[in-house]
Amino acid sequence: MTHSIHLFQGFRIIQTRMMLLAILHGLLPNPKLKSILEGCTDLTHLWGNTLHSHNQFSRPFFQPQSVYIRFTHIVNLQPKFYLGSAMHSTLDREYSRSRKYLQLRHERLVQAELALRYWQEHDNLYVWAPIPVYTNRADFRSLEMALIQEWQPKLNFPFICQFFHPKRGILKKPLLNTNAQFGLATLWRRSRHKFTPQIVRQILTSSRFQNRLELWTIIHALGSNTKARFEQMKMLRSNDGGLTLSYALRRLANNTQEPFRTLSLNAIDSTIKWWRGKPAPRASALRAPWSLSPNLPLQLKNFLRTWHHKMLDYQVPCHTPSFKTVFIKHAAVLDQLCNHKQAIADWSTSNPPICCCKVWTTYKSAALNPTDDHWVLSGSLLHSLLPPALAVIAEGSLSNKVFPSKKEYLTQLRSGLQSWTKRNGLPSMPTSSISELGHHLWSEHTQHITNHITKSSITQLQSTFEGAVFRCEDKQSSSLRIYCPCLYYQSIENTFQDPSIFETLQVDPTATVTSPATSLQKKHGKAYPWAVGAGRQLPAGYILAKRKKEFRSGRPIISFVESPFRPMLNILARLIVQLIPVACPNHFATGDVYTLLSILKSAPVDADLILVNQGLAGFFTSIDQDRFVGSWFMLLDFLRPTMNVSDDEVFSVYPGKSNNPGDIIKGRTFRRLNVARKTIIKDVPDLIKSKHADFRSWPKVHPSMPWKPNGKPSFPGIMLDGGIRQ
Numbered sequence: 023m024t025h026s027i028h029l030f031q032g033f034r035i036i037q038t039r040m041m042l043l044a045i046l047h048g049l050l051p052n053p054k055l056k057s058i059l060e061g062c063t064d065l066t067h068l069w070g071n072t073l074h075s076h077n078q079f080s081r082p083f084f085q086p087q088s089v090y091i092r093f094t095h096i097v098n099l100q101p102k103f104y105l106g107s108a109m110h111s112t113l114d115r116e117y118s119r120s121r122k123y124l125q126l127r128h129e130r131l132v133q134a135e136l137a138l139r140y141w142q143e144h145d146n147l148y149v150w151a152p153i154p155v156y157t158n159r160a161d162f163r164s165l166e167m168a169l170i171q172e173w174q175p176k177l178n179f180p181f182i183c184q185f186f187h188p189k190r191g192i193l194k195k196p197l198l199n200t201n202a203q204f205g206l207a208t209l210w211r212r213s214r215h216k217f218t219p220q221i222v223r224q225i226l227t228s229s230r231f232q233n234r235l236e237l238w239t240i241i242h243a244l245g246s247n248t249k250a251r252f253e254q255m256k257m258l259r260s261n262d263g264g265l266t267l268s269y270a271l272r273r274l275a276n277n278t279q280e281p282f283r284t285l286s287l288n289a290i291d292s293t294i295k296w297w298r299g300k301p302a303p304r305a306s307a308l309r310a311p312w313s314l315s316p317n318l319p320l321q322l323k324n325f326l327r328t329w330h331h332k333m334l335d336y337q338v339p340c341h342t343p344s345f346k347t348v349f350i351k352h353a354a355v356l357d358q359l360c361n362h363k364q365a366i367a368d369w370s371t372s373n374p375p376i377c378c379c380k381v382w383t384t385y386k387s388a389a390l391n392p393t394d395d396h397w398v399l400s401g402s403l404l405h406s407l408l409p410p411a412l413a414v415i416a417e418g419s420l421s422n423k424v425f426p427s428k429k430e431y432l433t434q435l436r437s438g439l440q441s442w443t444k445r446n447g448l449p450s451m452p453t454s455s456i457s458e459l460g461h462h463l464w465s466e467h468t469q470h471i472t473n474h475i476t477k478s479s480i481t482q483l484q485s486t487f488e489g490a491v492f493r494c495e496d497k498q499s500s501s502l503r504i505y506c507p508c509l510y511y512q513s514i515e516n517t518f519q520d521p522s523i524f525e526t527l528q529v530d531p532t533a534t535v536t537s538p539a540t541s542l543q544k545k546h547g548k549a550y551p552w553a554v555g556a557g558r559q560l561p562a563g564y565i566l567a568k569r570k571k572e573f574r575s576g577r578p579i580i581s582f583v584e585s586p587f588r589p590m591l592n593i594l595a596r597l598i599v600q601l602i603p604v605a606c607p608n609h610f611a612t613g614d615v616y617t618l619l620s621i622l623k624s625a626p627v628d629a630d631l632i633l634v635n636q637g638l639a640g641f642f643t644s645i646d647q648d649r650f651v652g653s654w655f656m657l658l659d660f661l662r663p664t665m666n667v668s669d670d671e672v673f674s675v676y677p678g679k680s681n682n683p684g685d686i687i688k689g690r691t692f693r694r695l696n697v698a699r700k701t702i703i704k705d706v707p708d709l710i711k712s713k714h715a716d717f718r719s720w721p722k723v724h725p726s727m728p729w730k731p732n733g734k735p736s737f738p739g740i741m742l743d744g745g746i747r748q
Contacts (some may be wrong), residue, residue, distance in 0.1 A: 027117060030113075030116075030117060030120070031083070031113045031116075031117070034083075034113060034116055034151065034152065035076075035079070035080050035083060035113075037148075037151045038151040038152065038153050039068060039079065040095075041093065041094065041095040041151045042059065042065065042068055042153070043068070044095040045059065045093070045095055045100070046059070046060070046065075048095065048097075049097075050097055051097070051100065052097070052100035052101055053216075053217050054101070054173075054217045055093055055100045055101070055103055057217040057218050057219050057221070057222050058091065058103075058173065058217070058222055059091075059093070059153070060219040061218075061219030061220065061221075061222035061223045062091075062155045062222060062223070062226065063091075063153050063154070063155055064079075064082060064154075066078070066079075067079040082112070082154040082157050083111065083112050083113045083152075083153075083154060084111045084112075084113060085111060085112075085154070085157035085158055086108075086109065086110050086111055086157070086158065087108075087109060087157065087158055087159050087160060087162045088107065088108050088111060088112050088154045088155075088156060088157040088158075088159070088162060089105070089106070089107045089154070089155050089156040089157075089159065089162050089165050089166050089169065090105075090106055090107070090108065090112045090115075090152045090153060090154045090155060091103055091104065091105055091106075091152070091153060091155055091175075092104040092105075092106065092150040092151065092152050092177075093150060093151065093153070094149050094150045094151070096149065099149070101176060102175075102176045102177050103150075103175050103176070103177065104137055104150065104175055104177040104178060105155075105166055105169050105170050105173065105175050105178055106152075106166065107162045107163055107165070107166040108162075109162075112152050112153075112154050113152075115152075116152055119138065119147075120147070122134055122138060123138060123141065123142060123147050126138065126139065126142040127142060135179070135279070136179060136182045136183070136186060137177045137178065137179075137182060139186075140177065140182065140186050155169070161235070161239055161242075163242050164235060164238040164239040164241075164242045165235060165238075167238040167241070167242070167278065168231065168234050168235040168238045171234065171238075171274070172225065172226075172231065172234070179277075179278075179279050180277050237270065237271060237274060238274065240254050240257075240258075240271060241271055241274055241275045241278065241282070241286050242282065242286075244271075244275070244285065244286040244289040244290065245275070245278070245281070245282030245283070245285045245286040246282075246285070247285070251285075251289065254289075255289055255292075255293060258271075258290075258293045259293060259296055259297070263293070264297070265294065265297045265299045265339070266339045266340075268290055268293050268294050268297065268299070269294070269299075269302060269338055269339040269340045269341060270339065270340045271286075271290050272287065272290045272291070272294070272302045272340075273302075273340045273341060275287055275290060290302075300338055300447055301447075302338060302341060302447070303338055303341055303343070303445060303446050303447030304445065305341065305342065305343055305344040305446060306343075306344055306441075306442065306445035306446060307344050307346040307347060307348045307442075308322060308326060308344075308345075308346070308347045308348065308438055308439065308442045309347075309348050309349075309350050309438045309441065309442075310322055310347055310348075310349060310350070310434070310435055310438045310439075311349065311350055311352065311426065311431055311434040311435060311438070312349040312350070312352065313425070313431065313463055313464070313466075313467040314466070314467045314470035314471060314474070315463045315466040315467050315470075316466065316470075318347075318463070319347050321463070322347050323345050323346075323347065325459055326343070326345050326442070327345055329443075329448070329451055329455075330343060330345075330448065333448050333449055336448065336449055337447065337448065338447045341446075341447060343442075343446030343447070343448060344446065350434065350438075351423065352423040352424055352425060352426060353423070353424055353426070354420065354421050354422065354423055354424065355415060355418070355419070355420045355421070355422050355423075355424055355475065355480070355502075356420040356421065356494075358424050358477065358480045359415070359420070359480055359483065359484070359492045359502070360420070360492045360493050360494075361484075361491060361492055362491055362492070362493045362510070362564065363564070365491050365507060365510065366514070366564070369511060375507035375508050375510070375511040376489060376507060376508075377396060377506055377507070377508045378487070378488075378489045378490050378506050378507065379395070379396055379397050379506050382397060382399065382487075382506075384407065385399055385404060385407055387403065387407070388400055388403035388404045388407060390503075390569065390573075391572060391573065394509075394572070395508075396506035396508045396509035396512075397506050397509070398495075398503055398504070398505050398506070398509065398567075398573050399487075399490075399503070399504040400501070400502075400503065401415075401416035401417055401418075401501060401502030401503065401504070402416070402417045402501065404416040404417070404504075405417045408483075408486070410473055411473060411479045411482070412479060412482060412483045412486065414473045414474075414475060414479075415475055415479060415480065415483055415502070416483070416502055417502075418475070418502075419500040419501075420494060420499070420500050420501070420502060421500055422475055423475070424475045424476065424477060424480060425467075425471070425474055425475065425476045425477065426477055427476075427477040427478070428464055430477070431460070431464060431467075432457070432460040432461075432464070435456065435459070435460045435463070436453075436456050436457075436460070439451055439456050440456075487504050489507060490504045490505060490506065490507065491504070491505040491506075491507055491510040492504055492505075493505060493510070493566075493567070494566070495566060495567050495568070495569055495573070496566040496567060496568045496569070496576060496577045497566075499566075503567075505567070505573070509573055509574075510567070512574060513565060513567045513573055513574055513575055513576050514564075514565055514576075516574055516575040517565050517575045517576050517577075517578055518563065518565075518578065523578075539554055539586040539587075542554050542586065542587055546590075546705075546709070549702070549705065550590065550701070550705075552589050552590075552699060553587065553589055553590035553709075554586050554587060554589070554590075559584035559585070561580050561581055561582045561583075561584075561585045562580070562581045562583075562584070563578060563579070563580050563581075564578075564579050564581070565577060565578055565579065566579060589699075590709060593675050593699045593701060594701070594706070594709060594710070596675050597673055597675050597701060598657070600675070601657060601661065601673075602657070604661060604664065604665075605657050605660035605661045606660060647710065647711050650710050651707045651710055651711065654706055654707060654710065655707075658703070667703060668703070669702070669703055669704035670702065670703075670704070671702070671703045672700050672701070672702055672703075673700070673701050673703065674699065674700045674701075675699050675701070
């Protein structure tokens, strides 16, 4: 083992010498990297060709408490250099990094920095070579952070987050992806000077850099669990410290990596609280409603800057607010116009549907079923029958956005400005100033409205077809359909009253909700306290009417949004969806139909082919729970060759929207990862069997009776059975 380490060290030293010569004497080297290498590293014996000169050049590589730089001779990669520190020696750190690199190559579950994952993803770890910058420095950790702040190397945290986001790993994906989120305004301002070896040396010996180094020394001490932490906290609470120093330290410490970040921020925040200072704000952009006012971002930015200049005396030191604007999305036509839920609620209170077709005679040419007693009007066919302001809504997409009313616009603008001042640590704005800005922007907005969709035009369309049900149809989710209430009511009855599919429960709906929620909390509350959410309603059932069935029935849709067990259903669904690709690499037929036909043509005539229609998984009402549980055990059998799936194993799933297959972590213990929900394998069958498939509907014949599908399906079980049986 010792001989292999010596061979590794010798190779790295020779590689460093060759790369240095290539950069110093090559064509078009990066001026910043070249100036740093010439101005900060010891190149005295670089050009020597004797063994003595080689030993002299190699000596800093074996000295302890060093700060080093990793660089490459490839021209287009030279801006991406890396700064690091080592307690023992630079080559010792290189060897430990190579071992961690091998673990990543073999897809081991390890905690590694983003730079190492970058090298692993591009398979170029050894394209970068190390060279010491400083050695025998007791403050080598703090010196590393000070140099990172000064030179801003692209492969160091947090700057690597601007262009690299790993798809796999247990490190939480940072939210830092813009300059505004880095806070580059003051403490992290990018250097604008010309890089030369002389200037680099002058900067590192200047009083400014030494003061910055002292700040990082304090942060490093606060991020440790030693006596130095206590001494630095005592200093900050004395006359030598103070609020201004605490705020500056917090601004710096917020851009360090764990575990130093959490420990140092806790110490600094407690010090700010001890001084009775204002909590350090986080620069947040203004969230404002969009309008047609010309130069709207510039107007809002100038308004924010004007208020900031007036309140400079009240600003938290070293925490400049953000003047960027994020425009919030307006409601879609689907949210403002479609009233099927309200119609069902009205019918459940014994208000019978009333036919509207007699007053629609002028629109009969737009009906999709003109020969029937009750019509369905197509929005696209109403284009020539309506005024231009209403035709835009009828023929457009239901996903189009609707400009709010003046009252809603002013409310959103006022709420956004008040939230901006609070988040950025500034005093609140006067209501009169906000109202004046809002009326000015609204007056400009109204001057530029032509055939845009507004709240008033939505109201006008509803009054034109008063009493109608506005909805889409099955497989036409963005196209408007105007239903006669009698036809829509008939479609609901025919869908949910089919005795071969649904069964009516003669029980109190309230008891149907509270009883399962109580039993679930009692059974799984201790192991899974997050499983039972705040929702206390039965899953709602509604339909999408089908044209091929003449709109007399539809596709039943069950919404679990307010279901008590929804958090667990969400986690189980994400778990299964992400495990199926691992168990069955050829899941959910990839490619288009032509690819599938070419595969079938090339298959032998006597081949044992099994053709599965994935659409059959939609007929979930006839699948019982035993089949779901059997599919789960089948999934575990497929996973067994690649991982341990014993009963005590744990799957952790990140419940956010941006999760990916790398966010599923398997381990024997509950580790603190970037995932928030853990599920033990032996509990999954029991969770799938939990009673949470009842749903509610309000047909007139049974106004208060909940309904359930025959077979009691589980939401994640549908995907499990449809995917694994392929």
